[in-house]
Amino acid sequence: MATYELTINGKQYKVDADPSTPVLWILRDHLDMVGTKFGCGLAQCGACTIHLGDMATRSCVLPVSSIGNQEITTIEGLSDTGDHPVQKAWVDLDVAQCGYCQAGQIMTAAALLKRNKNPSDEEIASAMDGNICRCGTYLRIKAAVKTAAASL
Amino acid sequence: MSANNTINRRRFIQVSALAGGGMLLSFNLLSGCKPAATRGAAALELPKEWFEFNGYLKIGDNGLITLMSPNPEIGQNVKTSMPMMVAEELDVNWKDVIVEQASLNTDLYKPMQIAGGSTSVSASWNAMRIAGATARDMLKQAAANEWKVPVSEIETIEGKLIHKASGKSAGYGAFASAASKLAVPEKVTLKKPKDFKIIGTSRKNVDGQKIATGKPLFGLDYKEEGMLIAMIVHPPAFGLQLKESDISAIKSMPGITDAFFIDVYPDRKKKQWCDVAAFSKILAIVGKTTWQVMQAKKSFKSETEPIKTITDKVDVFGTMMDVITPAGFENTTTHKEQMAATPKQVKTVRKDGDPEGAFKKASVVIERHYSCPFLAHNTMEPMNFFANVKDGKAMLVGPVQTPSFMEQSVSDRLGIPIDKVDVKMTRMGGGFGRRLYGHFLVEAAIISDRVKAPVKLIYTREDDMTTGVYRPAYFATYRAALDENKNLIAFHVRAGGIPENALMANRYPAGAVENYLAEEWAIPTNISVGAFRAPASNFIAGAEQSFLDELAEAMGKDPIEMRLELFEKAKSKPVGKDNDYNADRYAGVLKLVKEKSEWGKTEPGIARGVAAYFCHDSYVAHVVDISMKDNKPVIEKITTAVDCGIVINPDAATNLSEGAVTDAIGHAMYSGMTFTNGVPDQSNFDKYRMIRNSEAPKKIETHFVKSETDPTGMGEPSGPPVIGALANALYKAMGKRFYAQPFMVENQPVFS
Numbered sequence: 001m002a003t004y005e006l007t008i009n010g011k012q013y014k015v016d017a018d019p020s021t022p023v024l025w026i027l028r029d030h031l032d033m034v035g036t037k038f039g040c041g042l043a044q045c046g047a048c049t050i051h052l053g054d055m056a057t058r059s060c061v062l063p064v065s066s067i068g069n070q071e072i073t074t075i076e077g078l079s080d081t082g083d084h085p086v087q088k089a090w091v092d093l094d095v096a097q098c099g100y101c102q103a104g105q106i107m108t109a110a111a112l113l114k115r116n117k118n119p120s121d122e123e124i125a126s127a128m129d130g131n132i133c134r135c136g137t138y139l140r141i142k143a144a145v146k147t148a149a150a151s152l
Numbered sequence: 153m154s155a156n157n158t159i160n161r162r163r164f165i166q167v168s169a170l171a172g173g174g175m176l177l178s179f180n181l182l183s184g185c186k187p188a189a190t191r192g193a194a195a196l197e198l199p200k201e202w203f204e205f206n207g208y209l210k211i212g213d214n215g216l217i218t219l220m221s222p223n224p225e226i227g228q229n230v231k232t233s234m235p236m237m238v239a240e241e242l243d244v245n246w247k248d249v250i251v252e253q254a255s256l257n258t259d260l261y262k263p264m265q266i267a268g269g270s271t272s273v274s275a276s277w278n279a280m281r282i283a284g285a286t287a288r289d290m291l292k293q294a295a296a297n298e299w300k301v302p303v304s305e306i307e308t309i310e311g312k313l314i315h316k317a318s319g320k321s322a323g324y325g326a327f328a329s330a331a332s333k334l335a336v337p338e339k340v341t342l343k344k345p346k347d348f349k350i351i352g353t354s355r356k357n358v359d360g361q362k363i364a365t366g367k368p369l370f371g372l373d374y375k376e377e378g379m380l381i382a383m384i385v386h387p388p389a390f391g392l393q394l395k396e397s398d399i400s401a402i403k404s405m406p407g408i409t410d411a412f413f414i415d416v417y418p419d420r421k422k423k424q425w426c427d428v429a430a431f432s433k434i435l436a437i438v439g440k441t442t443w444q445v446m447q448a449k450k451s452f453k454s455e456t457e458p459i460k461t462i463t464d465k466v467d468v469f470g471t472m473m474d475v476i477t478p479a480g481f482e483n484t485t486t487h488k489e490q491m492a493a494t495p496k497q498v499k500t501v502r503k504d505g506d507p508e509g510a511f512k513k514a515s516v517v518i519e520r521h522y523s524c525p526f527l528a529h530n531t532m533e534p535m536n537f538f539a540n541v542k543d544g545k546a547m548l549v550g551p552v553q554t555p556s557f558m559e560q561s562v563s564d565r566l567g568i569p570i571d572k573v574d575v576k577m578t579r580m581g582g583g584f585g586r587r588l589y590g591h592f593l594v595e596a597a598i599i600s601d602r603v604k605a606p607v608k609l610i611y612t613r614e615d616d617m618t619t620g621v622y623r624p625a626y627f628a629t630y631r632a633a634l635d636e637n638k639n640l641i642a643f644h645v646r647a648g649g650i651p652e653n654a655l656m657a658n659r660y661p662a663g664a665v666e667n668y669l670a671e672e673w674a675i676p677t678n679i680s681v682g683a684f685r686a687p688a689s690n691f692i693a694g695a696e697q698s699f700l701d702e703l704a705e706a707m708g709k710d711p712i713e714m715r716l717e718l719f720e721k722a723k724s725k726p727v728g729k730d731n732d733y734n735a736d737r738y739a740g741v742l743k744l745v746k747e748k749s750e751w752g753k754t755e756p757g758i759a760r761g762v763a764a765y766f767c768h769d770s771y772v773a774h775v776v777d778i779s780m781k782d783n784k785p786v787i788e789k790i791t792t793a794v795d796c797g798i799v800i801n802p803d804a805a806t807n808l809s810e811g812a813v814t815d816a817i818g819h820a821m822y823s824g825m826t827f828t829n830g831v832p833d834q835s836n837f838d839k840y841r842m843i844r845n846s847e848a849p850k851k852i853e854t855h856f857v858k859s860e861t862d863p864t865g866m867g868e869p870s871g872p873p874v875i876g877a878l879a880n881a882l883y884k885a886m887g888k889r890f891y892a893q894p895f896m897v898e899n900q901p902v903f904s
Contacts, residue, residue: 025443034373035366039532040613044837047532075366082365090364094356097811098227099363100370100532100581125846134532134582135227136814138848
C-alpha cells in the first residue's frame, strides 16, 4: 500500500492503494466516481477511457503509481454542467442505446477534437476504433463527433 | 383491441390486474421518490405531494407527472417508449413527465416484466394506454364534480382540464388529489391512431443526459454502505468441475475477507429454463476492493475433475424436460466434422406434397450448406449483481432481463419465501439474451447469505466470455428442385445445430412451394447455450435468404421479383397449414425497399444484395450496397424497410434498427467462439473480434411502413435479414458465395 495524491477533474484527492491498482478501480472503488466503466480490463474495448493530460487513455491498465503529477479528467469532469460540445451532441443525436460504452466513446471523441478540430471521416473512424459498442451505435457516434466538431 | 377503441374495465383488469386491492384509489405520498428532474437543461420543480392513480402513474399537486416504466431497460429504449404510451392516453405534455424504473412487482405489472422476444411494447400496448386513459377519465370526473357540469363536456389538452361552455379550466395538479380518490371508470375509450400526439413522434431517451454525463445507472455502479466485492472462479474448460482445494493462501491476501466453494444449483431436479449454468460448483472470493479480489482470483490455481453426464429436470414454461449435459472435452474441429457428416437422427417437422418425388424428376437440383459458430453475447457491462441477504430477506439489485423468474430461483435456492425476495432493476449495459439467464443473481445471493453482508458480485470479461450461455452453433442444408423450365418445384431445408437447430418450418417459403420438406437434427454438447438476440432467426434468415438469392439466379429471375412471385402464390393459393407470416406485409417491405433503394439502378463500383425476413411479428427488408477497397468490402449504404405496425418513437426505433443491423453484420463478418479440449480459445476482446467503428456501415437509411396495426417487435427483427443481404452483396462484389460465418476471418473457425 502507498499513498497517492491525484488531481482529478481539477480537484485534489489522496488515496491509499496498492501501487498496481489501475486508475479505473481507484475512481470506481476508492473515489465513488463510477462514470468510467469496466469493460475488459485489457485496454481492448475503451469503456474505461479517461484523459491523462489531453490524451485519451485506457484507465483499466493504468497503474495509479504511474500517474505522478499528470492531471486526470473523467466523464464526470468533462464539463461542469454536462454541456461539453461532445456531450451535447451525444444527447441531441440520441446516440445511446444501452449507454454503457458511451462515457468512454465521449471521452475518446473529446480528446480527438481537442487535437483535431475538424477530423475527416477516416480520422474519426480511426480514433474511435478502440471503443467497442455492442449495440452498434457507430453511425450515430460518427455523426455526433461531426456535430460536436461543427459546434467548436 | 375492440373495434370502437373502447375497452371494458373488467377486461382491462384481467390483462393488467391494475385495480387489485383498492390500490387505484389509494392516496399516496411516496417519500422514497427522488425523481430524475435533471432531464434537459432546466430541472423541473418537484411537487409538494404526489397522488398515485395506479402502479403506472402518479400526479403531483403542481401537475408534474411520474410515469413508471415496468420492463427492464437493456438499450431497447422501453424506458422512454413505454411511458410514452401512458402519456398519450393521459394526455399530458411530455415536458412535464418524469420517468422512473419500476421495481419488480408481479401482482401489479402484467403480463410480465421481462426484456425478451421483442415483446415489451406489444405485450403492454393495451395495459399502458389504459393506465393513462383511466387516470385521465378520473381527472375529468373530479373536475365535473367540482364544476357541476356533465363529464362529457370536459376536454383535456396536454395536462389541462377544460370546460368550454363555462370557460373553466385547470391543470391536472389541481384535481389530482380528488381524482385519485374516485372510483375507477367502468370503461375507457382509447384514442384512435390518427389522434396520437405523442405516440409516433420522436422523443429523446429519458436517460440520455445521465448517460452522457456518467451518472450511476448500471448494476455495476450500484453501491451500499458496508458492501463487499465478490468474484468467482470457474473451471477453465467445459466438461470440468472444480474440486475443493486449499484456499488458505488467497484468504490471507490483502483485502480478502473470505473465500469458499459454493454449489449454485445443487438440486438438479428443479431448475427453471433460465437457470442455465455450465459450472455449478465455483469458488467465491470476497474482499474489500475489486482490484484486491482480482489479484486473489488471478493467483488461485484451481483443481478440477471431469464431469460425469448430468441430467437436469428443467421447467420450461410449465413442461418438465430432461436436459442432458454430456461428459467429455469438445473441439471445434470435431464439431465441424460432426456437423458436416450426415446426421443419423433427422426428424421431419413439416412436409407438403411429394418433395422426394419432385426432387427425383427435377432437371436441376441445387444444394448448399450454411453454418455459423457459437457466439458470446459480450454485453459491454459484464455480468454482475448486488445482493443483501439478512434476517430472512433477500434484496437484489442489478441488471437482469428476467427478474420475476430469477426471484423464484433465489427463493428456491435460499429457502426464503418469494415475498421476502425483492428484485430491483438497474439500467443494463446490454442484454441481447445473456441476462435472461440469471445464475449470477443466485450466486450473489448465496455469497451474501454466507458472509452476512451486502455483496456486489462482478464477473471479469474473461469470466463473462468463458462461462457459456452462448448462441448455439448452427448448420443448415438447403435444396431446391427446378423443372426443365426453371420453375421451382420443390424446396427442402434440413437444419441442425449444437445443441439445437434454427429451423422455422412454417416460415416462408413454406406455403409458397407445392412440395416442401423441413427436417431437423441436433448434436448434444456440454457447452451451455441460450437465447442470443433474435434466437435461431439470427442464423436461419441469412442462410435462407442467401439460398433464395442463388435460387433466383438459377431461375434467371430478379431476386426481388422471384420472392414477390412466391408471396403471390402463398397468398392466392397457400400450400399447407400454419404458415407463419402475412404474405402481403412481407411483400410490402420488399416493395418499399425496392422503391427506396432504387433497386435496378446501377452505380459503378457498387454491388447490391437484397433480403427480407419475418420474425418477432415484424417484417424487415434490406438492400446492402458494397464497394471494394484494397480487396476488402466496404459497406457503403444499407436501405432498410420495416413493418412493425405503429412505431412508438420513430427516431429511437431507427436507432434500434441501425444498431441491430450493425450488430448482425459484425457477428456474421468477424465473430466466433471456438474450443480446444473444452477450453474456449477466446476470453477477451484481444482474440474475440467485435465489429469496430471503421467497419460499420457508412450509411443506413431506415423506412417504416405507415401502419395503424398494433405495434410488434422492434429490438430484434432488423438484424437477421441483413446477414442474407450482406452475403448476397458480397457475392456480387467478390464473385464468391459466403456460406460459413464469420465471413471475413481467414481459416474460418467453424465449418468452411
